[in-house]
Amino acid sequence: MKHQFSLRAEWTGNQGSGTSGYRDYRRDVTLQAAGPGEISGSSARAFHGDESRWNPEQLLLGALAQCHTLSYLHHATAAGVVVTGMTVAVEGTLEVDSSGAGRMTAATLRPEVWLADEAQREQADGLHAPAHRDCFIANSLNFPVELAPQAPRQMPHLPEFSSRLGAPIAVARPRPANRPSQVTGMKDRPTEVEPVMREDLPTGAEQVAARDAGPAARSGDTPQLLPPSMRPAAGAPTTADRAATPSAAASAPAAPGRATSFFEAVGGHETFAQLTKVFYENVRQDPLLAPMYPHDDWEGAEERLRLFLEQYWGGPRTYSEQRGHPRLRMRHMPYKVDFAARDAWLRHMRTAVDSLDLAPLQEAELWDYLERAAHSMVNSA
Known part of the structure; x- marks a missing residue:
């Protein structure tokens, strides 16, 4: 049985001069699909993107985590294991070579599952393997995915809900990240930037x-x-x-190459x-x-x-x-x-x-x- 899926990605980052230079356009993209609405996308900050928007790597990992969750819930229902809560943290590794080509090379899923009956814990833990085996997204990837089930912590608070992506969705609070480096006290920060060397800097x-x-x-x-x-x-x-x-330094030389x-x-x-x-x-x-x-x-x-x-x-x-x-x-x-x-x-x-x-x-x-x-x-x- 085949199922077809479709969406539309629209670049919205033209600032008037198109792709005349790497710094002359934004990486903003809007994903649109009938039903759920829109998702605001961009590239990762390392690739001149807007970190307030979803980048392709996050969306890929999100699809993997969501697919594992849904596959697991299916297997739990079939096995008679009553799940009352579940989260899946996911980490992925992107490697970029000297030519600029990149690829995801690994991912790790860290699911936590809360049960109505803790006596079913061993059975519940055993359901991750078949859930991963049957996950549509995991089966579509060409890099290894590690499963690392976590012992459930205290039941998390009920999720907050948001419709900012076009449909009501539960959103976990993001963990605070380090603020990007900034230069303060300067006016008219240019959008196209090049460095001036500081004379008072030590080596x-x-x-x-x-x-x-x-x-x-x-x-x-x-x-x-x-x-x-x-x-x-x-x-x-x-x-x-x-x-x-x-x-x-002499006793521990760097690996050749x-x-x-x-x-x-x-x-x-x-x-x-x-x-x-x-x-x-x-x-x-x-x-x-x-x-x-x-x-x-x-x-x-x-x-x-x-x-x-x-x-x-x-x-x-x-x-x-x-x-x-x-x-x-x-x-x-x-x-x-x-x-x-x-x-x-x-x-x-x-x-x-x-x-x-x-x-x-x-x-x-x-x-x-x-x-x-x-x-x-x-x-x-």
Whole structure:
């Protein structure tokens, strides 16, 4: 027996210029089906989406969790097991390769079931396997799904109901998530952004060491611009500890072919050389920015920016060895860096970043740093 299902997905993110650039359109999509109404969709935040909307990965996992729930209730009814409540938490892993292609590679279902009679618990737990076997969505996936039934907690409160998606549905309260990084105190945040380097920022390693030393060891907190993937875990050895024990690194080399820093993960020197080359090719032609640079030393300016970025992202420490502390803000003070200069800088850096063809998550991490750095350099309204 065959059943047909249909819906319509409509892109609603055109901001007037279509897909003229990666930052020129929103990823907003509206899903429409006869009966239930509409669902507001987007891509994940890592892919320039709106995190207040459902992304495709969440919808896929939601379909899997919902299908398991319904299949389980069917088997419970057939077995005479009276279920009085059920929740299914689901976690999925998305892997994106260097070419930008991605795929879901694994998912874990964590169902909790409440029963009218706890004497049926063992029988109830045994129903998850046949429920998963018969789940339409699970049978349609090409990645493994792990079942990890959980002991039920105290019966949850009755769910709240909402019609915001077009039909009454029970919605669980979302757990608070970490707020996205923000730059405060800045006006006219641009929608198209590119970074300006801060002169008063210490090197990446110095920032880690300063943070590890604690607030009392720092005089005047500077913004922490280290990306999450480069920050040490709680309790991990500090940068100073590792520097003092070089033999530790030698005794535990990285696995062959595995990147040990963002610098290596994105392609090393060649990537940052391409970034700064394209950036300065455009800056030279910009009537607003070009006067801020030494016209007899364009190559030197390009090299200095490359060395700074390479060191910041875990590459050679040549910049510090040649020039000491970056002190970017101090070096930019003689120049008027207003919102127009910031936006021009960001436009050219956006072009440079786009030329790299980085994997989406790498591009998002690099751009997040560059954008915040650009905002921090503004010294004039």
